[in-house]
Each structure stands twice: as C-alpha cells, then as structure tokens.
Amino acid sequence: xxxxxxxxxxxxxxxxxxxEFAQIFHVTRQTVSNWENEKSYPDLETxxxxxxxxxxxxxxxxxxxxxxxxxxxxxxxxxxxxxRGFKTVLGCTGILLLLSAGVYGMMWQxxxxxxxxxxxxxxxxxxxxxxxxxxxxxxxxxxxxxxxxPNQKMPGYFDFDLHFHNTVLDYYGTAExxxxxxxxxxxxxxxxxxxxxxxxxxxxxxERTLSEKEEENFCEKNGTIREVLKxxxxxxxxxxxx
Numbered sequence: 431x432x433x434x435x436x437x438x439x440x441x442x443x444x445x446x447x448x449x450e451f452a453q454i455f456h457v458t459r460q461t462v463s464n465w466e467n468e469k470s471y472p473d474l475e476t477x478x479x480x481x482x483x484x485x486x487x488x489x490x491x492x493x494x495x496x497x498x499x500x501x502x503x504x505x506x507x508x509x510x511x512x513x514r515g516f517k518t519v520l521g522c523t524g525i526l527l528l529l530s531a532g533v534y535g536m537m538w539q540x541x542x543x544x545x546x547x548x549x550x551x552x553x554x555x556x557x558x559x560x561x562x563x564x565x566x567x568x569x570x571x572x573x574x575x576x577x578x579x580p581n582q583k584m585p586g587y588f589d590f591d592l593h594f595h596n597t598v599l600d601y602y603g604t605a606e607x608x609x610x611x612x613x614x615x616x617x618x619x620x621x622x623x624x625x626x627x628x629x630x631x632x633x634x635x636x637e638r639t640l641s642e643k644e645e646e647n648f649c650e651k652n653g654t655i656r657e658v659l660k661x662x663x664x665x666x667x668x669x670x671x672x
Contacts, residue, residue: 611627
C-alpha cells in the first residue's frame with residue numbers, strides 16, 4: 431500500500447475528515463488531499479509525528495511506497511551534506527576569526543608602541559611637564575600663557591581604534607587684552623592638522639571661535655600669535671605625526 435492510501439486508511443478508520451486530520455499536524459485540508467492523492471508527500475518530521483500519533487511504524491507506512499522512500503533518502507542525504515557543509519563553514523570561519531584577531535593584535539601592539547613612544551619623545555623634546563593634580567602635560571611660556579597636552583594612552587584592544595582618541599594640542603594666553611585659546615587637532619580631511627583661534631570669557635570658557643578671515647586679520651596684527659601658531663604646529667607634528 432502506498433503512502434497516500436495509508437493516510438486515507440488511517441483517517442477513515444478513525445472517522446476523521448481531511449480538515450480534522452490537517453488540524454492535528456498544522457497543515458491545510460488541501461495539503462492532506464495532496465498527500466492522499468500523492469501529488470505531494472509529508473516531510474520526514476511530519477511522517478514521524480503521524481507514526482507516533484497513530485502508533486504505526488514508519489516501516490509499515492513506507493513499505494511499498496518506493497517514491498516516498500527515495501524522497502526520504504534524498505532529504506537525509508541533503509541533511510547530512512548540509513551538516514558537513516555547515517561544520518566546514520563554521521570551522522573556516524573560526525580559523526579566519528582567529529587569524530584576524532592575531533593580525534589585529536599585532537597591529538594594535540605595534541600602533542601602541544609607536545604612538546606612545548612618539549608621544550613621550552615629543553613631550554620630552556618640547557619640555558612639557560606632567561601635572562599630577564590636573565592629569566595633563568603643561569609647557570609654561572609665561573605667567574598667563576602656555577601649552578597643554580592630554581595624557582595620551584592607546585585606546586583599549588576592544589575599542590578597535592589604532593590612534594589616540596583625543597589628538598589635540600591647546601594653547602592658552604592673552605592677546606590685545608583678550609583671553610584666547612588656540613587648538614590644533616586632526617579634524618581636517620584625511621586627518622590633516624587644522625588649527626582654530628577662539629576668544630574666552632573671564633572664567634576661561636569658550637566665548638566664540640574666529641572665522642578664517644578673522645583669524646587671518648588677527649594674526650596679521652599680532653606677531654606673537656603668528657609665532658605661537660608656528661610653534662604649536664611644530665609641537666603637534668613632533669608629538670603626533672612624525
């Protein structure tokens with residue numbers, strides 16, 4: 431007896447409609463009709479559930495249905511190939527991840543050594559002193575003027591960053607009776623160094639940043655600021671770039 435006839439017999443012996451049979455296995459009535467007419471077959475999981483539900487062995491259900499046996503064999507073979515393929519892909523992915531982690535680890539360590547060494551050499555060459563209380567490096571020019579560098583450390587391994595987070599140099603001073611701040615940073619295109627000049631209020635907070643034209647006019651009238659800009663650029667290059 432073929433599988434379609436077996437399903438019909440199971441259903442009719444229990445006086446079940448196709449709709450009732452379909453509800454048990456969460457399929458449509460049309461699906462059950464297709465099974466019975468051998469237009470399609472249940473998948474292997476559903477066959478096992480039918481076998482368990484009505485206590486009929488798979489061997490008895492499939493004994494004479496050659497096509498269904500072939501279908502099940504194909505499903506089993508595909509499942510085995512899929513599992514082997516999945517294990518292979520999983521293994522290759524694991525190897526790639528380990529290799530990538532190793533390469534990144536070497537890059538991170540190299541960047542750490544290079545950046546931190548360069549920073550310390552630049553600090554020493556330009557005579558910065560570390561301020562334990564404030565937690566940053568200072569280079570005093572006069573009573574009310576000087577440069578400040580953050581205490582740079584390489585970002586952590588899992589920050590996935592191969593450069594300092596806060597690549598800046600600041601100058602605080604006065605010009606024409608106004609408190610000013612000059613900042614050098616890597617916020618330009620392709621990490622090029624850029625600088626900005628800003629006025630500060632009496633409390634030392636940022637008041638406003640000069641436009642490019644205002645900065646040009648400001649520097650034309652003030653030779654000291656021109657020299658500061660040149661020196662700051664040199665310090666920045668020696669600390670972060672070279």
